[in-house]
Amino acid sequence: xxxxxxxxxxxxxxxxxxxxxxxxxxxxxxxxxxxxxxxxxxxxxxxxxxxxxxxxxxxxxxxxxxxxxxxxxxxxxxxxxxxxxxxxxxxxxxxxxxxxxxxxxxxxxxxxxxxxxxxxxxxxxxxxxxxxxxxxxxxxxxxxxxxxxxxxxxxxxxxxxxxxxxxxxxxxxxxxxxxxxxxxxxxxxxxxxxxxxxxxxxxxxxxxxxxxxxxxxxxxxxxxxxxxxxxxxxxxxxxxxxxxxxxxxxxxxxxxxxxxxxxxxxxxxxxxxxxxxxxxxxxxxxxxxxxxxxxxxxxxxxxxxxxxxxxxxxxxxxxxxxxxxxxxxxxxxxxxxxxxxxxxxxxxxxxxxxxxxxxxxxxxxxxxxxxxxxxxxxxxxxxxxxxxxxxxxxxxxxxxxxxxxxxxxxxxxxxx
Amino acid sequence: xxxxxxxxxxxxxxxxxxxxxxxxxxxxxxxxxxxxxxxxxxxxxxxxxxxxxxxxxxxxxxxxxxxxxxxxxxxxxxxxxxxxxxxxxxxx
Numbered sequence: 001x002x003x004x005x006x007x008x009x010x011x012x013x014x015x016x017x018x019x020x021x022x023x024x025x026x027x028x029x030x031x032x033x034x035x036x037x038x039x040x041x042x043x044x045x046x047x048x049x050x051x052x053x054x055x056x057x058x059x060x061x062x063x064x065x066x067x068x069x070x071x072x073x074x075x076x077x078x079x080x081x082x083x084x085x086x087x088x089x090x091x092x093x094x095x096x097x098x099x100x101x102x103x104x105x106x107x108x109x110x111x112x113x114x115x116x117x118x119x120x121x122x123x124x125x126x127x128x129x130x131x132x133x134x135x136x137x138x139x140x141x142x143x144x145x146x147x148x149x150x151x152x153x154x155x156x157x158x159x160x161x162x163x164x165x166x167x168x169x170x171x172x173x174x175x176x177x178x179x180x181x182x183x184x185x186x187x188x189x190x191x192x193x194x195x196x197x198x199x200x201x202x203x204x205x206x207x208x209x210x211x212x213x214x215x216x217x218x219x220x221x222x223x224x225x226x227x228x229x230x231x232x233x234x235x236x237x238x239x240x241x242x243x244x245x246x247x248x249x250x251x252x253x254x255x256x257x258x259x260x261x262x263x264x265x266x267x268x269x270x271x272x273x274x275x276x277x278x279x280x281x282x283x284x285x286x287x288x289x290x291x292x293x294x295x296x297x298x299x300x301x302x303x304x305x306x307x308x309x310x311x312x313x314x315x316x317x318x319x320x321x322x323x324x325x326x327x328x329x330x331x332x333x334x335x336x337x338x339x340x341x342x343x344x345x346x347x348x349x350x351x352x353x354x355x356x357x358x359x360x361x362x363x364x365x366x367x368x369x370x371x372x373x374x375x376x377x378x379x380x381x382x383x384x385x386x387x388x389x390x391x392x393x394x395x396x397x398x399x400x401x402x403x404x405x406x407x408x409x410x411x412x413x414x415x416x
Numbered sequence: 417x418x419x420x421x422x423x424x425x426x427x428x429x430x431x432x433x434x435x436x437x438x439x440x441x442x443x444x445x446x447x448x449x450x451x452x453x454x455x456x457x458x459x460x461x462x463x464x465x466x467x468x469x470x471x472x473x474x475x476x477x478x479x480x481x482x483x484x485x486x487x488x489x490x491x492x493x494x495x496x497x498x499x500x501x502x503x504x505x506x507x508x
Contacts, residue, residue, distance in 0.1 A: 240464035249461040253436065254489070299434045302466040302489045307417060309430045342460045398460040411459050414434055 003107055022187070023194035028201050028226050032060045034381060035219060035228040037206050037242065038235035039063025041072035041182075041367065042359055044189035044200070045374020046234055046381070048106075051196035053375065054382035059198045060228075062221060064205035068186030071237060074336035075367040076259050076293050078272050078283065080117045080177035081142045084133045087392035087404045088345060089140040094389045095372030096142065096176060102371060108188030110180050111286070117177030117272040118152060120159075120321075122166040126276055130172040137174070145173040155270065159322055166277035166320070177272060179283050179291075185370055209246045209356065216246070216355040232357040232381050234373075237337030239360035246353055250361070251342040251398050253413040256335045257296045257364050258306035260314065262328040264288035273321070280317030289331060292318060296338065296364065298414040306335040338364050344416030345404035348376050348386065348393045357381055358395075363416055419485060420497050424478060431477035437462055438470035438484045441504050466490050472500060 001007075001020060011018050034050055036043045039061045050056045061067075079099050081092035098105075099112055121127045127146075134144035145151075148170040149161060161168045190200055201223070208220035209231070218227035235242050240250050265288050274281040282292035294314035297306045311333065319326050341347065341361035346369070348359045359377045362369060376390035386393075392404060398411075409415040417429035444454035469489045475481050482500035487493065 240462070241466060244463075244465065249457075249463060251460040251462070253462050253464050254466075299429075299487075300436070300464065300469055300471065300489050301492065303492055307429070307492070399456050413436070 033058035039067035049378035098371035278317030340413035
Protein backbone atom coordinates (compact mmCIF):
# COMPACT_ATOMS: atom_id res chain seq x y z
CA UNK A 1 0.00 0.00 0.00
CA UNK A 2 1.45 3.31 -1.09
CA UNK A 3 0.76 6.33 1.10
CA UNK A 4 -0.35 9.53 -0.62
CA UNK A 5 -2.57 12.54 -0.10
CA UNK A 6 -5.13 10.92 -2.37
CA UNK A 7 -5.12 7.76 -0.25
CA UNK A 8 -5.78 9.76 2.92
CA UNK A 9 -8.66 11.57 1.20
CA UNK A 10 -10.11 8.27 0.00
CA UNK A 11 -9.88 6.74 3.45
CA UNK A 12 -11.43 9.83 5.01
CA UNK A 13 -14.54 9.27 2.91
CA UNK A 14 -14.70 5.51 3.48
CA UNK A 15 -14.46 5.42 7.26
CA UNK A 16 -10.72 4.61 7.39
CA UNK A 17 -11.49 0.94 6.80
CA UNK A 18 -8.74 0.47 4.20
CA UNK A 19 -5.69 0.78 6.46
CA UNK A 20 -3.88 -2.47 7.09
CA UNK A 21 -0.92 -3.47 9.29
CA UNK A 22 2.21 -2.28 7.53
CA UNK A 23 4.43 -5.28 8.18
CA UNK A 24 3.79 -9.01 8.53
CA UNK A 25 4.64 -11.14 11.55
CA UNK A 26 6.02 -14.25 9.85
CA UNK A 27 7.43 -17.35 11.49
CA UNK A 28 11.12 -17.81 10.72
CA UNK A 29 12.12 -20.06 7.82
CA UNK A 30 14.88 -22.59 8.39
CA UNK A 31 17.28 -20.92 5.98
CA UNK A 32 18.14 -17.39 4.87
CA UNK A 33 20.88 -15.73 2.85
CA UNK A 34 21.15 -12.89 5.36
CA UNK A 35 20.20 -12.68 9.01
CA UNK A 36 20.34 -9.32 10.77
CA UNK A 37 20.30 -9.61 14.55
CA UNK A 38 18.62 -6.60 16.12
CA UNK A 39 15.41 -4.94 14.94
CA UNK A 40 16.38 -1.40 15.84
CA UNK A 41 16.90 1.50 13.49
CA UNK A 42 20.26 0.24 12.25
CA UNK A 43 19.16 -3.38 11.78
CA UNK A 44 15.97 -2.47 9.93
CA UNK A 45 17.82 0.07 7.77
CA UNK A 46 20.41 -2.60 6.94
CA UNK A 47 17.70 -5.01 5.84
CA UNK A 48 16.02 -2.29 3.79
CA UNK A 49 19.19 -1.32 1.91
CA UNK A 50 20.14 -4.97 1.39
CA UNK A 51 16.77 -5.58 -0.25
CA UNK A 52 16.48 -2.30 -2.15
CA UNK A 53 19.88 -0.89 -3.13
CA UNK A 54 21.78 -4.18 -3.13
CA UNK A 55 18.94 -6.27 -4.62
CA UNK A 56 19.32 -9.16 -2.18
CA UNK A 57 16.55 -11.56 -1.17
CA UNK A 58 16.07 -14.14 1.62
CA UNK A 59 16.66 -11.65 4.44
CA UNK A 60 15.46 -11.89 8.03
CA UNK A 61 15.66 -9.44 10.92
CA UNK A 62 15.61 -11.12 14.34
CA UNK A 63 14.49 -9.00 17.28
CA UNK A 64 14.36 -10.27 20.86
CA UNK A 65 11.58 -7.85 21.87
CA UNK A 66 9.57 -5.63 19.53
CA UNK A 67 11.08 -3.57 16.75
CA UNK A 68 12.07 -0.07 17.72
CA UNK A 69 11.94 -0.92 21.44
CA UNK A 70 15.59 -0.15 22.07
CA UNK A 71 17.70 2.91 21.45
CA UNK A 72 15.91 4.05 18.30
CA UNK A 73 12.93 4.74 20.56
CA UNK A 74 14.99 6.20 23.41
CA UNK A 75 17.18 8.89 21.90
CA UNK A 76 16.82 12.66 21.61
CA UNK A 77 16.10 12.49 17.84
CA UNK A 78 18.87 14.82 16.67
CA UNK A 79 20.48 14.58 13.23
CA UNK A 80 23.64 16.46 12.31
CA UNK A 81 26.98 16.05 10.59
CA UNK A 82 29.23 18.38 12.58
CA UNK A 83 32.27 16.21 13.27
CA UNK A 84 35.89 17.22 13.08
CA UNK A 85 37.81 14.16 11.94
CA UNK A 86 37.69 13.19 8.29
CA UNK A 87 37.20 9.51 9.15
CA UNK A 88 33.89 10.47 10.76
CA UNK A 89 32.72 13.59 8.96
CA UNK A 90 32.32 12.06 5.50
CA UNK A 91 30.26 9.26 6.97
CA UNK A 92 27.92 11.50 8.97
CA UNK A 93 27.48 13.80 5.98
CA UNK A 94 26.49 10.76 3.94
CA UNK A 95 23.97 9.99 6.69
CA UNK A 96 22.56 13.51 6.59
CA UNK A 97 22.13 13.30 2.82
CA UNK A 98 20.22 10.04 3.24
CA UNK A 99 18.03 11.67 5.92
CA UNK A 100 17.23 14.46 3.46
CA UNK A 101 15.68 12.04 0.99
CA UNK A 102 14.49 9.43 3.46
CA UNK A 103 10.79 10.25 3.34
CA UNK A 104 10.72 9.97 -0.46
CA UNK A 105 12.78 6.76 -0.37
CA UNK A 106 10.58 5.08 2.20
CA UNK A 107 7.24 6.65 1.24
CA UNK A 108 6.81 7.27 4.94
CA UNK A 109 6.50 10.44 6.97
CA UNK A 110 9.46 10.35 9.35
CA UNK A 111 9.03 14.07 10.08
CA UNK A 112 12.56 15.02 9.06
CA UNK A 113 12.85 18.62 10.20
CA UNK A 114 16.03 20.50 9.28
CA UNK A 115 15.62 23.19 11.87
CA UNK A 116 19.34 23.75 12.38
CA UNK A 117 21.71 22.94 15.21
CA UNK A 118 23.93 25.40 17.05
CA UNK A 119 26.86 24.37 19.25
CA UNK A 120 27.55 27.31 21.53
CA UNK A 121 31.04 28.48 22.39
CA UNK A 122 32.09 30.47 25.43
CA UNK A 123 35.82 31.13 25.09
CA UNK A 124 38.30 32.18 22.41
CA UNK A 125 39.81 28.69 22.40
CA UNK A 126 36.41 27.11 21.84
CA UNK A 127 35.70 29.54 19.00
CA UNK A 128 38.97 28.60 17.30
CA UNK A 129 38.20 24.90 17.71
CA UNK A 130 34.74 25.40 16.22
CA UNK A 131 36.14 27.41 13.32
CA UNK A 132 38.45 24.51 12.60
CA UNK A 133 35.62 22.02 12.90
CA UNK A 134 33.43 24.13 10.60
CA UNK A 135 36.21 24.14 7.99
CA UNK A 136 36.51 20.36 8.30
CA UNK A 137 32.75 20.04 7.78
CA UNK A 138 32.82 22.25 4.68
CA UNK A 139 35.75 20.28 3.27
CA UNK A 140 33.62 17.14 3.59
CA UNK A 141 30.66 18.67 1.78
CA UNK A 142 28.62 19.66 4.83
CA UNK A 143 27.38 23.13 5.72
CA UNK A 144 28.68 25.22 8.61
CA UNK A 145 28.32 28.84 9.69
CA UNK A 146 30.32 30.40 12.50
CA UNK A 147 28.04 32.81 14.41
CA UNK A 148 29.09 35.55 16.82
CA UNK A 149 27.05 36.40 19.92
CA UNK A 150 24.77 38.73 17.92
CA UNK A 151 24.14 35.96 15.41
CA UNK A 152 23.05 33.60 18.17
CA UNK A 153 21.02 36.35 19.87
CA UNK A 154 18.98 36.93 16.71
CA UNK A 155 17.80 33.31 16.86
CA UNK A 156 17.76 32.65 20.61
CA UNK A 157 17.33 35.99 22.41
CA UNK A 158 16.34 34.30 25.67
CA UNK A 159 19.67 32.58 26.40
CA UNK A 160 21.81 33.65 29.33
CA UNK A 161 24.44 35.54 27.30
CA UNK A 162 26.02 37.37 30.22
CA UNK A 163 26.74 34.43 32.49
CA UNK A 164 29.73 35.62 34.54
CA UNK A 165 31.66 32.38 34.20
CA UNK A 166 30.55 31.16 30.74
CA UNK A 167 29.27 34.07 28.63
CA UNK A 168 27.96 33.00 25.21
CA UNK A 169 30.37 34.31 22.56
CA UNK A 170 28.72 32.64 19.59
CA UNK A 171 28.12 29.26 18.06
CA UNK A 172 28.79 26.87 15.21
CA UNK A 173 25.58 26.60 13.23
CA UNK A 174 24.72 23.75 10.91
CA UNK A 175 21.50 24.82 9.19
CA UNK A 176 20.87 21.35 7.70
CA UNK A 177 20.94 19.64 11.10
CA UNK A 178 17.68 19.04 12.91
CA UNK A 179 15.39 16.40 14.31
CA UNK A 180 13.51 13.34 13.07
CA UNK A 181 10.57 11.45 14.58
CA UNK A 182 12.60 8.53 15.95
CA UNK A 183 9.93 5.81 16.19
CA UNK A 184 8.80 6.59 12.66
CA UNK A 185 12.32 5.82 11.46
CA UNK A 186 12.04 2.26 12.78
CA UNK A 187 8.51 1.86 11.44
CA UNK A 188 9.35 3.41 8.08
CA UNK A 189 12.33 1.11 7.50
CA UNK A 190 10.34 -1.88 8.78
CA UNK A 191 7.49 -1.19 6.37
CA UNK A 192 9.78 -0.56 3.42
CA UNK A 193 11.84 -3.68 4.16
CA UNK A 194 8.74 -5.82 4.63
CA UNK A 195 7.34 -4.61 1.30
CA UNK A 196 10.54 -5.90 -0.30
CA UNK A 197 10.12 -9.33 1.23
CA UNK A 198 12.24 -9.05 4.37
CA UNK A 199 10.97 -11.24 7.23
CA UNK A 200 10.85 -9.21 10.44
CA UNK A 201 10.69 -11.71 13.27
CA UNK A 202 9.89 -10.24 16.67
CA UNK A 203 10.12 -11.94 20.07
CA UNK A 204 12.91 -14.08 18.71
CA UNK A 205 16.05 -13.86 20.82
CA UNK A 206 19.35 -15.17 19.50
CA UNK A 207 20.84 -17.56 22.07
CA UNK A 208 23.94 -18.72 20.21
CA UNK A 209 25.85 -18.94 16.95
CA UNK A 210 26.57 -22.08 14.92
CA UNK A 211 30.26 -21.70 14.29
CA UNK A 212 32.26 -24.53 12.72
CA UNK A 213 35.88 -24.32 11.57
CA UNK A 214 35.90 -20.55 11.86
CA UNK A 215 32.74 -20.15 9.80
CA UNK A 216 29.35 -18.93 10.98
CA UNK A 217 26.62 -21.18 9.60
CA UNK A 218 23.60 -19.75 11.38
CA UNK A 219 22.10 -18.87 14.73
CA UNK A 220 20.26 -20.54 17.59
CA UNK A 221 17.15 -18.67 18.66
CA UNK A 222 14.20 -19.02 21.00
CA UNK A 223 12.26 -20.01 17.85
CA UNK A 224 14.68 -22.72 16.84
CA UNK A 225 17.88 -22.77 14.83
CA UNK A 226 18.10 -20.80 11.60
CA UNK A 227 20.78 -21.25 8.95
CA UNK A 228 22.24 -18.29 7.12
CA UNK A 229 25.02 -17.58 4.66
CA UNK A 230 25.82 -14.30 6.37
CA UNK A 231 24.90 -12.98 9.82
CA UNK A 232 25.08 -9.28 10.68
CA UNK A 233 24.95 -8.23 14.33
CA UNK A 234 23.47 -4.78 14.97
CA UNK A 235 22.55 -4.71 18.65
CA UNK A 236 24.19 -1.62 20.16
CA UNK A 237 23.93 -1.70 23.95
CA UNK A 238 24.10 -5.50 23.95
CA UNK A 239 27.01 -5.87 21.52
CA UNK A 240 29.40 -7.38 24.06
CA UNK A 241 26.94 -9.97 25.34
CA UNK A 242 25.91 -11.08 21.83
CA UNK A 243 29.45 -11.22 20.45
CA UNK A 244 30.57 -13.10 23.58
CA UNK A 245 28.41 -15.96 22.25
CA UNK A 246 30.78 -16.00 19.27
CA UNK A 247 33.76 -16.01 21.64
CA UNK A 248 34.73 -12.39 20.99
CA UNK A 249 35.77 -9.63 23.37
CA UNK A 250 35.10 -6.14 22.04
CA UNK A 251 36.71 -2.74 22.58
CA UNK A 252 33.40 -1.65 24.09
CA UNK A 253 31.85 -0.97 27.51
CA UNK A 254 28.11 -0.71 28.08
CA UNK A 255 26.95 2.49 29.75
CA UNK A 256 23.63 4.18 30.47
CA UNK A 257 22.58 7.51 28.96
CA UNK A 258 19.56 9.36 30.27
CA UNK A 259 17.16 11.61 28.37
CA UNK A 260 14.37 13.89 29.51
CA UNK A 261 11.15 15.49 28.28
CA UNK A 262 9.44 18.46 29.91
CA UNK A 263 5.72 19.13 29.97
CA UNK A 264 4.32 20.54 26.72
CA UNK A 265 5.12 24.23 26.20
CA UNK A 266 4.27 26.73 23.48
CA UNK A 267 6.86 26.89 20.68
CA UNK A 268 9.97 28.47 22.13
CA UNK A 269 13.09 26.71 20.85
CA UNK A 270 13.21 26.84 17.06
CA UNK A 271 16.15 24.49 16.49
CA UNK A 272 18.63 22.32 18.36
CA UNK A 273 21.02 23.86 20.89
CA UNK A 274 24.04 22.43 22.63
CA UNK A 275 25.67 24.14 25.57
CA UNK A 276 29.43 24.33 25.29
CA UNK A 277 30.18 24.86 28.98
CA UNK A 278 28.19 22.03 30.49
CA UNK A 279 27.01 18.99 28.64
CA UNK A 280 23.43 19.88 27.79
CA UNK A 281 21.52 19.71 24.51
CA UNK A 282 17.91 20.55 23.84
CA UNK A 283 15.28 20.74 21.14
CA UNK A 284 11.51 21.06 21.24
CA UNK A 285 9.24 18.34 19.92
CA UNK A 286 6.26 19.16 17.75
CA UNK A 287 4.05 18.31 20.74
CA UNK A 288 5.80 21.06 22.69
CA UNK A 289 7.92 19.08 25.14
CA UNK A 290 11.51 20.14 25.57
CA UNK A 291 13.62 17.09 24.73
CA UNK A 292 17.02 17.25 26.40
CA UNK A 293 19.93 15.29 27.75
CA UNK A 294 23.49 15.51 28.96
CA UNK A 295 26.36 13.28 29.94
CA UNK A 296 26.28 9.54 30.42
CA UNK A 297 26.18 8.37 34.03
CA UNK A 298 29.80 7.29 33.66
CA UNK A 299 29.96 3.72 34.99
CA UNK A 300 29.24 0.39 33.33
CA UNK A 301 25.53 -0.38 33.43
CA UNK A 302 22.98 -2.70 31.86
CA UNK A 303 20.15 -1.31 33.98
CA UNK A 304 18.35 0.94 31.42
CA UNK A 305 17.94 3.50 34.16
CA UNK A 306 20.26 6.15 35.50
CA UNK A 307 20.86 7.83 38.84
CA UNK A 308 20.09 11.25 40.27
CA UNK A 309 23.51 12.99 40.17
CA UNK A 310 23.34 13.15 36.37
CA UNK A 311 19.74 14.39 36.52
CA UNK A 312 20.95 17.22 38.74
CA UNK A 313 23.89 17.94 36.45
CA UNK A 314 21.69 18.11 33.35
CA UNK A 315 19.16 20.34 35.12
CA UNK A 316 21.95 22.67 36.23
CA UNK A 317 23.27 22.90 32.68
CA UNK A 318 19.81 23.66 31.32
CA UNK A 319 18.97 26.33 33.86
CA UNK A 320 22.32 28.06 33.54
CA UNK A 321 21.91 28.17 29.73
CA UNK A 322 18.29 29.34 29.75
CA UNK A 323 17.04 30.30 33.19
CA UNK A 324 13.46 30.55 31.89
CA UNK A 325 13.08 26.75 31.86
CA UNK A 326 13.47 26.71 35.64
CA UNK A 327 9.71 26.62 36.07
CA UNK A 328 9.04 23.94 33.47
CA UNK A 329 8.26 20.58 34.98
CA UNK A 330 9.86 17.34 33.96
CA UNK A 331 7.36 14.99 32.40
CA UNK A 332 9.43 11.90 31.68
CA UNK A 333 12.98 10.65 31.96
CA UNK A 334 14.49 7.35 30.92
CA UNK A 335 17.77 5.58 30.28
CA UNK A 336 19.15 3.61 27.35
CA UNK A 337 22.13 1.31 27.03
CA UNK A 338 24.91 2.41 24.77
CA UNK A 339 28.08 0.84 23.41
CA UNK A 340 30.88 3.14 24.54
CA UNK A 341 33.86 2.31 22.37
CA UNK A 342 37.49 2.91 23.28
CA UNK A 343 37.91 5.94 21.01
CA UNK A 344 34.33 7.23 20.84
CA UNK A 345 33.86 6.07 17.23
CA UNK A 346 31.87 3.14 15.81
CA UNK A 347 32.76 -0.19 14.21
CA UNK A 348 31.27 -1.54 10.96
CA UNK A 349 33.42 -4.50 10.04
CA UNK A 350 33.77 -8.19 9.33
CA UNK A 351 34.86 -10.32 12.27
CA UNK A 352 37.59 -12.96 12.09
CA UNK A 353 34.77 -15.51 11.85
CA UNK A 354 33.71 -16.08 8.23
CA UNK A 355 30.16 -14.96 7.57
CA UNK A 356 29.82 -12.98 10.81
CA UNK A 357 29.66 -9.19 10.56
CA UNK A 358 29.38 -6.51 13.20
CA UNK A 359 27.91 -3.02 13.48
CA UNK A 360 28.14 -1.29 16.86
CA UNK A 361 30.12 0.91 19.21
CA UNK A 362 28.01 3.96 18.40
CA UNK A 363 28.45 5.61 21.79
CA UNK A 364 25.64 8.15 22.08
CA UNK A 365 25.63 9.05 18.39
CA UNK A 366 23.88 6.09 16.80
CA UNK A 367 20.56 7.65 15.88
CA UNK A 368 21.88 10.30 13.50
CA UNK A 369 23.91 7.59 11.77
CA UNK A 370 20.94 5.27 11.18
CA UNK A 371 20.52 5.51 7.39
CA UNK A 372 24.23 5.53 6.60
CA UNK A 373 25.02 2.78 9.13
CA UNK A 374 22.30 0.68 7.48
CA UNK A 375 23.58 1.48 3.99
CA UNK A 376 27.25 0.84 4.80
CA UNK A 377 26.54 -2.33 6.78
CA UNK A 378 24.34 -3.59 3.94
CA UNK A 379 27.10 -2.91 1.43
CA UNK A 380 29.63 -4.78 3.59
CA UNK A 381 27.24 -7.73 3.93
CA UNK A 382 26.38 -7.76 0.23
CA UNK A 383 29.80 -7.19 -1.30
CA UNK A 384 32.35 -7.88 1.47
CA UNK A 385 33.82 -4.45 0.75
CA UNK A 386 33.40 -1.50 3.12
CA UNK A 387 31.62 1.63 1.93
CA UNK A 388 33.98 4.48 1.09
CA UNK A 389 32.77 6.61 4.02
CA UNK A 390 32.90 3.74 6.56
CA UNK A 391 36.23 2.18 5.65
CA UNK A 392 37.93 3.49 8.78
CA UNK A 393 35.44 1.93 11.21
CA UNK A 394 37.50 -1.23 11.63
CA UNK A 395 38.11 -3.56 14.57
CA UNK A 396 41.87 -3.49 14.08
CA UNK A 397 42.31 0.27 14.34
CA UNK A 398 43.10 -0.03 18.06
CA UNK A 399 45.82 -2.59 17.41
CA UNK A 400 47.27 -0.46 14.63
CA UNK A 401 47.14 2.76 16.65
CA UNK A 402 44.70 4.35 14.18
CA UNK A 403 42.09 5.48 16.70
CA UNK A 404 39.38 7.92 15.59
CA UNK A 405 39.32 9.92 18.79
CA UNK A 406 37.26 13.11 18.26
CA UNK A 407 37.90 14.34 21.78
CA UNK A 408 41.41 13.02 22.32
CA UNK A 409 40.38 11.26 25.53
CA UNK A 410 42.21 7.98 24.99
CA UNK A 411 40.91 4.54 25.90
CA UNK A 412 38.54 5.81 28.57
CA UNK A 413 35.04 5.05 27.28
CA UNK A 414 33.13 7.03 29.91
CA UNK A 415 34.84 10.27 28.80
CA UNK A 416 33.91 10.09 25.11
CA UNK B 417 24.62 4.99 44.74
CA UNK B 418 26.51 4.83 48.02
CA UNK B 419 29.95 3.25 48.14
CA UNK B 420 30.89 1.75 51.49
CA UNK B 421 34.50 2.93 51.75
CA UNK B 422 36.55 0.44 53.82
CA UNK B 423 38.19 3.27 55.78
CA UNK B 424 35.61 6.09 55.72
CA UNK B 425 32.28 4.27 55.69
CA UNK B 426 29.39 4.92 53.28
CA UNK B 427 30.13 7.79 50.86
CA UNK B 428 28.05 9.17 47.97
CA UNK B 429 29.22 7.89 44.57
CA UNK B 430 29.46 11.47 43.29
CA UNK B 431 32.60 11.91 45.44
CA UNK B 432 34.31 9.29 43.29
CA UNK B 433 35.71 9.15 39.77
CA UNK B 434 35.16 5.98 37.76
CA UNK B 435 37.95 4.35 35.81
CA UNK B 436 36.62 0.97 34.66
CA UNK B 437 37.23 -2.76 34.81
CA UNK B 438 39.39 -3.76 37.80
CA UNK B 439 41.47 -5.84 35.41
CA UNK B 440 43.33 -2.59 34.74
CA UNK B 441 45.33 -3.38 37.90
CA UNK B 442 46.94 -6.30 36.04
CA UNK B 443 49.30 -4.34 33.84
CA UNK B 444 51.21 -6.68 31.49
CA UNK B 445 54.96 -7.04 31.60
CA UNK B 446 56.42 -4.65 29.05
CA UNK B 447 59.46 -6.90 28.58
CA UNK B 448 57.44 -9.94 27.60
CA UNK B 449 57.91 -11.28 24.04
CA UNK B 450 54.20 -10.85 23.39
CA UNK B 451 53.91 -7.47 25.11
CA UNK B 452 52.30 -5.71 22.12
CA UNK B 453 49.41 -8.17 22.00
CA UNK B 454 49.07 -8.22 25.79
CA UNK B 455 48.95 -4.44 26.02
CA UNK B 456 46.33 -4.32 23.25
CA UNK B 457 44.17 -6.78 25.20
CA UNK B 458 44.77 -4.93 28.45
CA UNK B 459 44.14 -1.44 27.13
CA UNK B 460 41.30 -1.92 24.65
CA UNK B 461 39.36 -5.15 25.12
CA UNK B 462 36.72 -5.60 27.81
CA UNK B 463 34.71 -8.62 28.93
CA UNK B 464 31.71 -6.36 29.66
CA UNK B 465 29.23 -9.04 30.74
CA UNK B 466 26.02 -8.00 32.45
CA UNK B 467 25.81 -8.81 36.15
CA UNK B 468 28.61 -8.76 38.70
CA UNK B 469 31.42 -6.40 37.73
CA UNK B 470 34.65 -5.59 39.55
CA UNK B 471 35.67 -2.02 38.85
CA UNK B 472 38.04 0.73 39.93
CA UNK B 473 36.74 3.88 41.60
CA UNK B 474 38.97 6.75 42.79
CA UNK B 475 37.92 8.73 45.86
CA UNK B 476 38.88 12.08 44.37
CA UNK B 477 36.74 14.22 46.69
CA UNK B 478 37.89 12.27 49.72
CA UNK B 479 41.00 10.38 50.79
CA UNK B 480 42.21 9.82 47.19
CA UNK B 481 42.42 6.08 47.57
CA UNK B 482 41.65 3.65 44.76
CA UNK B 483 38.89 1.15 45.48
CA UNK B 484 37.84 -2.10 43.83
CA UNK B 485 34.05 -2.12 43.91
CA UNK B 486 32.06 -5.27 43.13
CA UNK B 487 28.78 -4.02 41.68
CA UNK B 488 25.92 -5.62 39.78
CA UNK B 489 25.54 -3.75 36.48
CA UNK B 490 21.93 -4.91 36.11
CA UNK B 491 20.74 -3.55 39.46
CA UNK B 492 23.55 -1.13 40.51
CA UNK B 493 23.70 -3.02 43.83
CA UNK B 494 27.16 -2.88 45.43
CA UNK B 495 28.25 -6.14 47.01
CA UNK B 496 31.79 -5.53 48.14
CA UNK B 497 34.32 -2.71 48.41
CA UNK B 498 38.04 -3.23 48.91
CA UNK B 499 41.14 -1.08 48.85
CA UNK B 500 42.80 -1.58 45.48
CA UNK B 501 46.25 -1.43 47.04
CA UNK B 502 45.49 -4.44 49.24
CA UNK B 503 44.44 -6.44 46.19
CA UNK B 504 47.50 -5.37 44.21
CA UNK B 505 49.83 -6.22 47.09
CA UNK B 506 48.24 -9.62 47.63
CA UNK B 507 48.85 -10.40 43.95
CA UNK B 508 52.48 -9.34 43.86
